Amino acid sequence: GAVVSQHPSRVICKSGTSVKIECRSLDFQATTMFWYRQFPKQSLMLMATSNEGSKATYEQGVEKDKFLINHASLTLSTLTVTSAHPEDSSFYICSAGTGATTDTQYFGPGTRLTVL
Amino acid sequence: GESVGLHLPTLSVQEGDNSIINCAYSNSASDYFIWYKQESGKGPQFIIDIRSNMDKRQGQRVTVLLNKTVKHLSLQIAATQPGDSAVYFCAENIRGATNKLIFGTGTLLAVQP
Numbered sequence: 001g002a003v004v005s006q007h008p009s010r011v012i013c014k015s016g017t018s019v020k021i022e023c024r025s026l027d028f029q030a031t032t033m034f035w036y037r038q039f040p041k042q043s044l045m046l047m048a049t050s051n052e053g054s055k056a057t058y059e060q061g062v063e064k065d066k067f068l069i070n071h072a073s074l075t076l077s078t079l080t081v082t083s084a085h086p087e088d089s090s091f092y093i094c095s096a097g098t099g100a101t102t103d104t105q106y107f108g109p110g111t112r113l114t115v116l
Numbered sequence: 117g118e119s120v121g122l123h124l125p126t127l128s129v130q131e132g133d134n135s136i137i138n139c140a141y142s143n144s145a146s147d148y149f150i151w152y153k154q155e156s157g158k159g160p161q162f163i164i165d166i167r168s169n170m171d172k173r174q175g176q177r178v179t180v181l182l183n184k185t186v187k188h189l190s191l192q193i194a195a196t197q198p199g200d201s202a203v204y205f206c207a208e209n210i211r212g213a214t215n216k217l218i219f220g221t222g223t224l225l226a227v228q229p
Contacts, residue, residue, distance in 0.1 A: 004159075006159075032215070034216070034217070041124050042221075042222075043205060043219045043220065043221050043222050044160070044205070044219045045219075046216060046217070046218070049216065091157075093159050093160070095159075095160075095217075097215060104150065104162060104165060105150075105215075105217060106162065107152070107159035107160045107161070107162075108159050109158055109159045110157070110158060110159045112157070
């Protein structure tokens with residue numbers, strides 16, 4: 001089946017630093033990847049849609065200069081949290097679509113970001 | 117100290133019983149719906165999906181029912197097992213170029229042995 005990986009699974013950083021999270025589709029090509037964040041006991045909130053070879057589309061209220069997204073290949077999208085602050089601490093999850101006739105998105109295992 | 121935050125709706129069932137998890141969706145233009153299971157500290161796992169031209173779909177031990185009139189979706193799990201304990205989310209697909217998913221609030225299923 002379609003497998004999506006994320007790296008790292010956990011990261012702890014100091015306030016003011018930048019953190020990069022990678023999302024890879026391992027056995028399929030993903031023209032579109034999605035980035036979500038999830039706070040404890042809450043649902044997934046879509047942050048942005050990452051399109052291979054073009055600029056990402058951000059949801060309302062998500063700062064594009066703070067959450068930099070790059071989708072340079074059909075198997076890799078990266079999310080960089082710039083100048084991280086404690087309120088950015090969250091669970092970040094990516095998903096990828098297979099581009100097949102179904103619209104199913106397959107999710108990565110998530111990255112737990114803790115900003116001190 | 118005690119933490120303050122949102123509490124997920126919880127469904128507690130006995131092992132072996134059937135579970136029914138409900139979801140109300142918001143957009144009448146949504147035409148594709150998915151149920152995901154999320155275990156603690158992990159990403160969502162696809163369970164079953166249904167398109168708006170159907171009102172019922174069955175998988176292995178799971179059934180999804182769709183009522184478009186009242187914009188309601190349900191997930192039925194037969195013979196619930198301890199391994200089914202997780203948070204369950206419904207998601208609706210907003211048809212468009214990017215096929216975005218909008219997630220519901222989630223339900224915590226707790227299976228008692």
